[in-house]
Amino acid sequence: MSTVVATLRRTASGGATLVWTALVVVPLYWVVVTSLRGRSDFTMGNPLALPGRPTLDNYRTVLDGDFTTYLLNSVIVTVATVAIVMAVALMAAFSIVRYTNPWSRLTFRLYLLGLAIPLQAVIIPVYLLIIRMQMYDSLLAIVLPSAAFALPVTVMILVSFLRDIPRSLFEAMVVDGAGDWRMLLSLAAPMARPALVTVAVYDGLQVWNGFLFPLILTQSGDKAVLPLALTLYKGEFGIDVPATMAAVVLSTLPMLVVFVLARRQLVAGLTAGFSK
């Protein structure tokens, strides 16, 4: 009896798995084959067939444009944001763990509250602030708010990690006469390294793919980051879907490389702090 049920369950979950896999793989396959199609090949024939005469023309079209500018902007914004968030959040998490006074508890609660603020809800005041700070239409205008909104989750993850460092290690350093800064740099930072890498990869992915801040806070083409640039391509190429798909592939490649190099950290980062 139970083997029948087990077989049924296995068949059902196997079937669901195949359906979902097809749902994920077919669109991604379509993106890649479409990006390799010539114009006429695209408008006629089976969209799921391999391209009759595969061509890299679409990639050439994209790369001949301003793609490198967009790519560079995305890299600058992502690296700067992640660097700021890591430095600032590690210090904040350390002080929250080291000091158990009401102030530090209040700070912690503020970051908790921050988790619940929808980005869109505060975009108008952020826009006003950025204009008043004379930063509108600069990469810094994307970096600072992105860093601010990456802070809550980053601080939470780092706090939960630093809390697990045995107290005796801190005490040993106090006996050695170490101050807070030395403890942060030579104890907390090295010990939190796995958490730092994980959360950096996670924050990096979020910033790389972020769209709202670039959309609202920048204007000129030479300040566009990749997700914004994709919408520009859509306008520029119009019905030239193969070129748009080539741009989609190119904009995703860097994250694919990160995925290949740091899959474990990426998966851990996505579930860290949530699956505990």
Added chain:
Amino acid sequence: MTTVVRTRRPVASHRARPATGRSGRRRYSGLLMAAPALLLFGLFGLVPLVGVLVLSLSRWDGLGSIGWSGFANWTGVLTDGATWQALWLTVKVMVVSWLVQTPVALALGLFQAPRGRLRALFAVLWFLPLLLSAVAIGLTWQALLDPSFGIGAAPGLHWLAKPLLGSPSLALYTVIFVIAWQFVPFHALLYQAGVRQIPVSLYEAAAIDGAGPVTRLLRITLPQLKYTFVTSSTLMLVGSLTYFDLIYVLSGGTGGPGTATRVLPLAMYITGFQTHDMGRASALATILVVFGLALSLLTTRLSGFTRMDSQQEGM
């Protein structure tokens, strides 16, 4: 090294406290360490939270000077049928998304949980949508669902050659499907991690008691996934308030066809940055803030998500 770090003890006993001597200097450096993050988060996170309320009482076109307007924006927003429609669509997207994504994510998470080479391969494939930006996903599905040149032109798939995104009655559900495509892998990962955290001893005990696979699923796995379920649901519900990017791209920035997919964040964006009525947009944004905070307060109350201790304590 990591084994030392990961040792779990009750929180209070191992929290590092500064020694009492030199505490003055210590407190000073602690403050200095907390300051940059607080400044950054305060300026762009907390100040705007108050700012959006203030702006909702003002008149501003996004460029010129800001004037006081009292409650005009609020009476305007609250008596406008479009606001209520946007709110209704937001709730609809939230609830239907949750109903669609939860069972699929749970099933996939359960399947992915046992380790194995084939499952690992599936896991890699399923993970791919998480790497794409919402814009890339939006452009892809928009082109893929094009009635003439999209996937409907493939043999056997002609039933898909319909204006799925262009029809007022189907557009919202198509959007919900694409949202699920983007986010189900993430929630499947959560459930997978949840299943893997269930102590093997529970299954061993059940096996001794002669429990079959169904009993094990219903009596051990599902109850043990309670926290994962609440966490995943919280993220889905609160997250559904932020499906801006995807809907923006799928509807070409209009929330259309007509207003068929104009959820609250999109209505806010269009009012503020296309119609240039920032005051009124801020009133809509305030509703969004209240909505978001109320939702997460409610769900954290229910779940104890804010508790920092381990749920495995005492196992």
